[in-house]
Amino acid sequence: xxxxxxxxxxxxxxxxxxxxxxxxxxxxxxxxxxxxxxxxxxxxxxxxxxxxxxxxxxxxxxxxxxxxxxxxxxxxxxxxxxxxxxxxxxxxxxxxxxxxxxxxxxxxxxxxx
Amino acid sequence: xxxxxxxxxxxxxxxxxxxxxxxxxxxxxxxxxxxxxxxxxxxxxxxxxxxxxxxxxxxxxxxxxxxxxxxxxxxxxxxxxxxxxxxxxxxxxxxxxxxxxxxxxxxxxxxxxxxxxxxxxxxxxxxxxxxxxxxxxxxxxxxxxxxxxxxxxxxxxxxxxxxxxxxxxxxxxxxxxxxxxxxxxxxxxxxxxxxxxxxxxxxxxxxxxxxxxxxxxxxxxxxxxxxxxxxxxxxxxxxxxxxxxxxxxxxxxxxxxxxxxxxxxxxxxxxxxxxxxxxxxxxxxxxxxxxxxxxxxxxxxxxxxxxxxxxxxxxxxxxxxxxxxxxxxxxxxxxxxxxxxxxxxxxxxxxxxxxxxxxxxxxxxxxxxxxxxxxxxxxxxxxxxxxxxxxxxxxxxxxxxxxxxxxxx
Numbered sequence: 099x100x101x102x103x104x105x106x107x108x109x110x111x112x113x114x115x116x117x118x119x120x121x122x123x124x125x126x127x128x129x130x131x132x133x134x135x136x137x138x139x140x141x142x143x144x145x146x147x148x149x150x151x152x153x154x155x156x157x158x159x160x161x162x163x164x165x166x167x168x169x170x171x172x173x174x175x176x177x178x179x180x181x182x183x184x185x186x187x188x189x190x191x192x193x194x195x196x197x198x199x200x201x202x203x204x205x206x207x208x209x210x211x
Numbered sequence: 212x213x214x215x216x217x218x219x220x221x222x223x224x225x226x227x228x229x230x231x232x233x234x235x236x237x238x239x240x241x242x243x244x245x246x247x248x249x250x251x252x253x254x255x256x257x258x259x260x261x262x263x264x265x266x267x268x269x270x271x272x273x274x275x276x277x278x279x280x281x282x283x284x285x286x287x288x289x290x291x292x293x294x295x296x297x298x299x300x301x302x303x304x305x306x307x308x309x310x311x312x313x314x315x316x317x318x319x320x321x322x323x324x325x326x327x328x329x330x331x332x333x334x335x336x337x338x339x340x341x342x343x344x345x346x347x348x349x350x351x352x353x354x355x356x357x358x359x360x361x362x363x364x365x366x367x368x369x370x371x372x373x374x375x376x377x378x379x380x381x382x383x384x385x386x387x388x389x390x391x392x393x394x395x396x397x398x399x400x401x402x403x404x405x406x407x408x409x410x411x412x413x414x415x416x417x418x419x420x421x422x423x424x425x426x427x428x429x430x431x432x433x434x435x436x437x438x439x440x441x442x443x444x445x446x447x448x449x450x451x452x453x454x455x456x457x458x459x460x461x462x463x464x465x466x467x468x469x470x471x472x473x474x475x476x477x478x479x480x481x482x483x484x485x486x487x488x489x490x491x492x493x494x495x496x497x498x499x500x501x502x503x504x505x506x507x508x509x510x511x512x513x514x515x516x517x518x519x520x521x522x523x524x525x526x527x528x529x530x531x532x533x534x535x536x537x538x539x540x541x542x543x544x545x546x547x548x549x550x551x552x553x554x555x556x557x558x559x560x561x562x563x564x565x566x567x568x569x570x571x572x573x574x575x576x577x578x579x580x581x582x583x584x585x586x587x588x589x590x591x592x593x594x595x596x597x598x599x600x601x602x603x604x605x606x607x608x609x610x611x612x613x614x615x616x617x618x619x620x
Binding site: 142143144145146147148149152 | 403405406460463464466468470471474507510511515524
């Protein structure tokens, strides 16, 4: 099992969701986060006072999948999130030790899908 | 003789000026960090409660009861003798109490303006005592000198139509003094926090602009041509100053900001306040265009250079804009606008400019010194500043045990 964490542009969320549905991946958790990469965010001005390196709004996706779904998930996220310009984001893939469905108390691979 | 139209206009104007204090609460509240927004709203609202009562009991008498001296007389304490017939020395066509309540709204908003300087670090109890003492020993005497019967600045001919010196320079200097002696916010680490809710700032500005028609046009104390002139120049100066600030930013920083337009509009309203009953619309454009230049320099060059932490630029906008407005009155005032006023320097009367300069100087010196004394007294007995931990946690939780925004549910 893998836990896939992806940081994407907020305006690509709908496309990513669509691609995930097409690949039959239906379980995702979404949160709003702040961050910046090598471009160091944006410059803002408040009454002439300059603020550099401000964090940009990003979307963080968390998706737990069985191993055979790992590549399709990564491909779906890339297909939906890629614009080709800086700030498109990153995908992290982590090994997942266990998973529990609270309602049925199922564990492991059967609990994920 | 009571005039129905005049009375209706002054009552409506009183309500408009009252609205400026909640407007200011949102203007300032949007600028602070989210952990302090309630403390700013609370300070503004408690001032409405406390000073409304103070005004009726002692404030009106020490400001406006006829007398020659430091304060006005004490004969109007508790509104004794302040009735429903006109008091013709102030306003001949409206009930005396209508004049009293209109002036009361000015007494409320003036100390509220100072909040911008000490925002995010003042103890609530100390703030309350400071405000009461300041209303009694600074606002009362100054209002008496400039507007009261027997007031010495009134007698030498200083022009202040709606409160440039009494309200804006007065509060602005108090702001500078408190910002300096209170010191910087400790949690800043050389990083100035960004406003937590810019739409609140815009909302507050819109309501301030709206309320200012009561402030300035209401100061004619009648529904007449003078009120119309004040109304027109108020709108014109605010517009010119808002546009001017945006253009300065566009040239200087590459992009105009809504915060800039709001700051400019308020600066323009401040600057036109003393002049509203004495200048025409073309002068108002000049006053508005230039005030943004002065205030922009004050907040972006002077403040960082000297390093005082006037959190929300109460000094940079109200005092600097107010000084420009008071001096501009001495330049642009014209008897063609108001025969009861005077001509300014540009209309052949250089003496008026010197009188304006004197009124500004007196306000700066008197308010500066007395504010410092009041601060020291309050600091001695109560302690003005919250401790470092409370400042880090925010005043909403530590001073009021409530928070503005929930995260969960």
